[in-house]
Amino acid sequence: MTAYQDKKPHLWTAGEAVAALRSRKIGAVELLDIYLDRQTRLDGDINSVVETRADAARKAAKAVDAGSAAPGPLAGLPMTIKETFEIEGFHATAGIPELKDHLSTEDADAVARLRAAGAVIWGKTNVPLAASDHQSYNPIYGVSRNPWDTGRTVGGSSGGSAAALAAGFTALELGSDIGGSIRIPAHFCGVWGHKPTYGTVSGIGHVPPPGARSQSPLSVYGPMGRCAADLQLGMDLLAGGAAENAWVLNLPKARHDRLSDYRVAVWTGGSPVDPAYAEAIGEFADALAAQGVRITRFDTPPAPLVGNEAFYIDTLFAVIGSALPAEELEAYAAAATGHPPDSLPARVARATRSSLAGYAALVERQEALRQAWRDWFRDYDILLCPVSMTVAFPHQTEDGHGPVPQMARVLDVGGEMRPYLENLYWPGVATQGLLPATVRPLPSQVRGMPAGVQSIGVEFGDRTTLRFTELCDEVFGGFVPPPGFD
Template sequence: MNDLVFRSAGELATAIAAKEVSSVELLDHYLTRLDRFDSQVNAIVARDDESARAAARAADRKVSRGESLGPLHGVPVTIKDSLEVAGMRTTGGSHRWGHHVSTVDAEAVSRLKKAGAIVFGKSNLPADARDWQTYNELYGTTNNPWDATRGPGGSSGGSAAALAAGLTGLELGGDTAGSIRVPSHFCGVYGLRPSYGIVPRHGSVSGHAPGSLAEFDMAVLGPLGRHADDLALGLDVIAGPDRDNSPAWRLDLPPSRARDLREFRVAAWLDDPFCPVDRELVTVMETMLAAVRSEGATVIERKGPVGLEETMTLYRPLLMAQSGLIEPDVSYSALVEHSMAEGAAAGPASELTVRFRDWHAHDERRQQSRRRWAKFFDDVDVLLCPVSPTAAFPHDHRPDPGWSVRTLRIDGKERPYREMLSWVAPASLNYLPAAVAPIGATRDGLPIGIQVIAPYLHDGTAIRFVQCLAQTMGGFRRPPGF
């Protein structure tokens, strides 16, 4: 059974349908593993064993009656605690929503349930999903299963840690600034940031009050799993128009541009002086690239069409303006006053309180950037680049609202913590799909992932590439002791 829980979500559904294992048996085993291992990780911060067992029993009855089954039938899954799950607390890691009990499911959660998934818990995240470390005052710190002195990334850190430790069958997270991609990289699992706009975010309290309907720029929901196939299955279940738009349109994503590695045209951008990448990571990525070449892929070394420095000048103002939405009214009013008094000298205050006229100008520059990226992909299928400049780093919970106190250690030198933004920014800013796949490890055994960026709405191309890469590089590895 211990090996069974590390299978892909699709394989688990197949095993349940074939009566190799029942949904109740599988759920109970995940719950037993939670009791045994989660004290080391603190990935799952809320459980609903009773409701999950009732749903699992109902799933098993369907199997016994020979009824038609969904693609995730009977599979136990967990959900990031920024997404509403009916009957459970949904806090976003924040005291503001600490007592909020959801009465409805987020749209994406509802789709997972309709596909047969059994939701049994919520995974941890940083307060308001605003860090690449996972800790908050409500639920404490989540540790990396590969090294408990280090974080699992953020903000979907509980999601990735739970998968790596074998505590859940599939996870649903969110990503605006690498929140799916960084944890996947740090924990050695697969993650997908879908193209912006193809997965409804209704029911997210990340940046929203519960019940909000307004969209959040650059923010997406996406699947995390232990296997590349989980990304395809998860996206197929959760993508598509919401009910307001479904009468008029449907989602019809194009197939992958290539089916195996020898058909792929690959651009590689493995390092950059604007945001240097630790040499250990570059070496592993170069080894991966050599393997891809040996399989027949066409590989060229080519930077993205918009450099990291220019990307950050476009991305940061849009991201900071959005972050201002999370500020409480009193503190936001103070920021407005400070910005009006000091102008550009107000620094972050002016970015958090940007005028719509200025936001629109930033957005126009972003749209021009998107055009350049679309042209870039005319003769390239995917771009391979780092997820971050480092592997998982030690816990550092010093208060740092402006990202000016904490640092990253890259090749023995201190670098600004805000450089965690640099490599995730191109896909976020330009609404592009980006998948992350494990490709190796540091000398200390910490996972290393590669980011695979594809053209807008070509999510299938990014997913197919990581599926092919898994066959070449070996895919997910189980952390020692789990």
């Protein structure tokens, strides 16, 4: 019996859904209508999907059922896409009021690849203002809430994407990540996400701003799903250049095909983390060791990170600041007033005003960091570490939108109040080094919520982190839906 025959269609993985469509167990229109019906009935409190085009999606699905659509590896698979990607006929606003009327006239490169593979795109999922928070809320579409606990955040900026996956409104999503924006929502909502090696997936057609033809120095674009095999499927389709000028990426094969052959470093110290979450990762490492995985536990940061603890903050906010008008730069400076010069708010405010010479020095330093990671990963295949400081936290949305209000927020991290922006530290490990990182849920919850773990690999080692995660899926099980969404 095929695996998908034991599940309800809305719980199928993308691979299972494609198999069912290909074997005609279900039609593309029928599967689309299942997702549309669920979203209509169940998304009111969650607010994950913020725009739909059901008629256009049904037309595309009917073409698949009739055999008149070009065949592809995703033929007939209904999908939602993160709101920040341009999709012809949809709005692309990034939650910015000034863009509320911006209607896309063409697909982003990554969207075009998915559509060419046969995906039926029916909706867009919510994000923070300018995709710049670990909560997904904005003045246009409002707040997205976690299906596991509506009093808590879904994460950001691909928060609506993760919530839609968890709630059973889609089986595959397209996200983006510069500060954990794929990884943190996956962690908070109990789903899977992959931050690719920088540059492997085109970001042309991602807003803000609309119409940009260049790519952010740190941003990546990648798949989200409900198993590692679906992330691999997504990467196989997404990696490469624009459709009209495509280049082929030959990523190295996974280093190992057996779980027991992996050399895994485990590190949960150095940056703030909830002790209960760190303990759960330690227990996961114990379970891996019982499977024969070679585990090395680090009490201190891996060598490439020594002396680079705040390097990511300097680079991230230099990138952010380069696109800001003078009044927003002044808002950063005002928010840092009264904080010590060595504080995180002060560092952030200084970084937003980096000069070209200052940024060039950061890039040179980043090249040294990349080489240090290449050397380090000769001895290890995977760095296993937290995704963020905590599990999904209660909403903090009353103080405004965007990064500036975040400078004054705090988070409860195992009973200790820590600056909100420190939640960027764990995602920054992979981002600053341009490394691939795959997130899957831990086998057990933490403080009653799902919790993910981040598997980081060597640059261009995407297939290694994905294969390691897939092998973990085989041992520790797959997706568990939130209560009420099964």
